[in-house]
Amino acid sequence: MGSAISALMAYEYGLDFTLLFADTLIEDEDLYRFCDDIERVTETKIVRLVDGRTPWDVYVDKRWIGNTKTAHCSTELKTIPVRKWLDENALPDEPLVLGMDWSEMDRIERAGGNWSPRPVVSLLNEFRVLRPEYDGILKRFGIKKPRLYDQGYSHNNCSGFCCKAGLGQFKRLYRNSPDVYKYHEEQMELAMAKIGPTAKPFLRKTDFGLTYYLTLKEYRLMLEAEQEGEIDDGAEGCGCFTDD
Ligand code: SF4
Structure with missing residues (x-):
């Protein structure tokens, strides 16, 4: 949403700008509606960059499933x-x-170092736009907020999936979008079979001081047996793109 608000600010203040969208091919369908709305309002065609692979294709290619430390999906796509x-x-x-x-x-500072010598700018800072104002700005332009935010996600990336996300985000994904969760569960099983014994899932859980890794299938089975409030919510993803 911050990117979209930046686009609307650039348009409103008459700046010369180009809009880029790097599509991972597992985006939420409502993101495409949102992109169409931004294009219409800003009278600017978004340049869509498509590698052609999904994050799961990247994990198999690199023989390593992305995780909190190494999100090569973001780097590659x-x-x-x-x-x-x-x-x-x-x-x-x-x-x-x-x-x-x-x-x-x-x-922003990390991104500045990573993209140097190209300058990195935050229009939200320059125009002093604060996060609580985003909804009002979208409303002013007649644009509906992407639905993932209303479902409680803090980012509108990869349909609510992220290899950097923790148990809480995947619980939300399972509850809100079981079909999307099922897709990723199946993709993880396939990727682990293709990569072989070195493949490691990204979900981590700590019990009694002991940390262990869970596949999405194992976590779904836990969620199905869960008593309300039994599973710690854990961290949300993600620092996608800008942290690379
Ligand atoms: S949102 Fe997460 S899974 Fe998707 S590309 Fe970014 S880091 Fe990878």
């Missing part, structure tokens, strides 16, 4: 295509605008 597009289409000193605000200054 977002950072590399965006960097390539910028190298071919933008001058070296033209800034990359990221949709983060003052509450994510650490990420």
Whole structure:
């Protein structure tokens, strides 16, 4: 949403801008509706960058399932295509605008180092737009908020899936979108079979000081047997794209 609000600010203040969308091919269908709305309002066609692989294809190619520390899905499907597009289409000193605000200054600074010498800019900071204002800005432009936010997700990435997310986010995914969860459960089983014995799932759970890894299938079985409140919610993902 921060990226979309940045696009609306750029349009409202008459800046010269290009909109980029790196598609992982497992995005929520409502994200495409949202992109269409942003295109219509800003009168700007979004440049869609598509590698052609999903995150699961990347995990199998790299023989390593992404996790909190190594999200090569983000590197391969977002950072590399965006960097390539910028190298071919933008001058070296033209800034990359990221949709983060003052509450994510650490990420803006990290991104600045990672994208150097290209400047990284936060329009949300420059125009002093705060997160509680996002809903009102979208309403002013007649755009409906992407539905994943209403379901409690803090990001609108990969339909609520993320290899960097913890138990809480996957519990939400299982409850809100069992079909999406089932897809990822099946993809994880396939990827682990293809990668072989070195494959490790990304979900971690700690009981009595002991940390162990869970597949999405194992976690679903726990959720099916869960008494309300029995499973600790854990962390939400993700620092996708900007942390690379
Ligand atoms: S949202 Fe998560 S799974 Fe999707 S590309 Fe980003 S890091 Fe990978």
